[in-house]
Amino acid sequence: MKEGRSSKSLAGSMRRRGWVTVLLALLPFAGICFSVPLWDRIEPRVCGLPFNFAWLIGWMVLTPICLYGVYRSSAASERAR
Secondary structure, rough: OOOOHHHHHHHHHHHHHHHHHHHHHHHHHHHHOHHHHHOOOOOOOOOOOOOOHHHHHHHHHHHHHHHHHHHEEEEEEEHHH
């Protein structure tokens, strides 16, 4: 345990990190699966691709970024223990 931090504030910080980790992990899943009514159309086109393909490709790019955030958050939790 780090000096200067009470165990109560440390537990609250770890609990907050846990929620951040869960939200970051679920964000790509929700963005792809539960947002279908938002992107289920062909027009407009983005970089020559139908909008629905561009949406899915965008989430394919964003998913590793979110999962890196999950990794960093869980690594920080492990270091705090």
